[in-house]
Amino acid sequence: MQILSYVPAGYTGHLVAVEVDIRLGIPGTDIVGLAGSAVREARERVRVAVRRSGFHYPRDRVVVNLSPAGVPKSGTGLDLAIAIAILCAAGELHSSDQRPLLVVGELGLSGAVRPVPGVLAAVSEAAERGIERFLVPAANRAEAEVVGGNRVLAARWIDEAVGAVRSGRSPAVDRCAVAQPRGSRATASDAGDFRFVRGSRQVVRAMEIAAAGRHHLFLVGPPGSGKTLSARTFASILPSLSPSEAAEVTRVHSLAGALLPGHGLMTSPPFRSPHHSASPEGMAGGGMTPRPGELSLAHHGVLFLDEALQFKVPVLQSLRQPMESARVVIARAGGNYWFPADFQLIMATNPCPCGNLGRSDRYCLCGQLEIARYWRRLGAPILDRIDLRVAVAPFTGSLSDEPDGESSDDIRDRVCAAVDRQRHRYRDQPFDRNARVTGPTISAMGTLSAETLQVLERATRALRFSNRAQYAVLRVARTIADLEGAESVTHHHLLEAVQHRRLGEGSDYPWQ
Structure with a gap:
């Protein structure tokens, strides 16, 4: 034997x-x-x-x-x-x-x-x-x-x-006898409910679009504006993993030793939120015997970087290649090792080091050079890869006067319906979500009317969109149409997509 x-x-x-x-x-x-x-x-x-x-x-x-x-x-x-x-x-x-x-x-x-x-x-x-x-x-x-x-x-x-x-x-x-696996919805049920997120309707809308199309999301706002709360509630509207995705996610966590004894298939998308002191090896993976890092542990899930600009510059720049290729390659003298890293990135940060830039009731203590140096840590290549950017305003009203918002269950129903439409549309493609549509496969999303193309051309001229930005706007517009159940992308969908993209484009910089 x-x-x-x-x-x-x-x-x-x-x-x-x-x-x-x-x-x-x-x-x-x-x-x-x-x-x-x-x-x-x-x-x-x-x-x-x-x-x-x-x-x-x-x-x-x-x-x-x-x-x-x-x-x-x-x-x-x-x-x-x-x-x-x-x-x-x-x-x-x-x-x-x-x-x-x-x-x-x-x-x-x-x-x-x-x-x-x-x-x-x-x-x-x-x-x-x-x-x-x-x-x-x-x-x-x-x-x-x-x-x-x-x-x-x-x-x-x-x-x-x-x-x-x-x-x-x-x-x-x-x-x-060993411990039984937790329920498949454990991650979502622990994430809270958007019904209790007050004063952030634009953020909740961006979250819904991001969850439906798996678009990367960037939140900029002063302390206390609800960035972290919204990002952590994001898990409550994510659809469950498909059988193939669940097998891949469970395999990565098994290799990392992150599965608890007795736990079987992971059916909820992982939500990873590393501390800003994380090392490049901790994020990308490595070690004497290479093991998955945070990027791979967020495979088919969410990687949330709170206080993103406090991370080390090498850590932030290590995101660039995995965001495009959906895998991490670790080069060693004895050979190259790879791990899957098809993650959805959510970044949240303050507009300046002190956090008061743009607030009418606070004084910003940061100089112009200090603010520019602060934003230079992120860099244009990373920002250009993020489809959705939202400026979060602080909530100044009374919590008792603000009505409850839409529940996470209702939002999740729309997200799941949009995801089903995408999986049906891309059933013959190597991807199944709008965020993974690239230039050569952009035709898979359907044709655009002349009016819609004119809107895109005007936005490109006004905001000086790059080629990547134009594709990103089209992907987000397609996701908005999927959420509405529309067969084709109209200029209304495109205008909303442009609004979610304009932060950081042209002269509209994130710190202005």
Whole structure:
């Protein structure tokens, strides 16, 4: 029986064949095949765990080869595979099913099988190679079953793992009891409700358009104007992930070790809000064994940068390429690794360092050079990639006098209907949302009337739109039409799209 395991290498990784040879000689265990320190230490963990579980560990010379030998091996996920392979070679484990078996898991000295990150990625990679049997820790069972289904065997102890391989069945459910996954709407229900967001009707409208078309959004306003509240409520109007999106999101979080034990498929879009002290590696990913960063953890979800201009300049500039390519590539001497990063960016910032610029009841203490230096941190290339820009005015009325706004459930219904229209329209395209429409595929959105084209030409001349800005206005106008259920884009849709774009275009700079 061939025993296979898995070594992460970016979003994909490598399947590793675990081969064991037992011969007469000085007792000991050698692990070869570019094994890292954590893998070499597995020989002691495996030896003690096997003996404490009541099995015989060979008192001969044991050589464990991890193939392909040219691929570096790291982490503790190979422990269980090495133990199973040794028990098979020693005659302690026999199975009538000789098909290849993928095994991942860490071992404790007591014989406990502990969870490891990347189990869903391992099962996915093995399934693509034709592997049909999988043995994983019980705490990782839910995520493994996303791909493996009832072919997944799970165990909490080595003796359970051996019994599962022999019988082809997992142990009793009560011995593998783990926490159940949270409901699929947990993220949205914790996000609040737009019904209680007062005095920000333009912001709520921009949020609705952004959610429907997955457009990037930029909020500029003084402290207390509701930027952060609106952005955090944004999750309440997002549609659920499609099955393929949910599998990708869960896989990324599994690789990052961000899935809690017992949690399976993630069906709500992730909402990531890193602190402004985050490093470039923390945002883009990296490490000795590259792991996903915040950009990838926000895949098919939202990346919210509060106080955006307080982030380090290298962090902000690292957004540029992923915003276009929807992936992060990490270059290392040993090779290049990539992670998906199709995120929706929401940025919120003050208009100046002190935050009082533009307020009639406050004095701005910032000089003109200081304000220009403050905005230079963002730069035109990032701003040009953001489709929606909104200047948020502070709410000066009384909360008791302001009526409740529209509920998030009502807004979400319109968003979901617009998303369904886009997915139907782009069913033959490599994308399914308006924000991903590019120049060569702009015709997929439909034709424009002569009147609508004239409106776009006038706006382009007045605001000096770049080519990217013109495409962005067309994409946003198409989303507005989808929210209304309109078949074609009219000049009314285009005028609203221009209004949401004009901040930062021409002479209308964000700080004016």
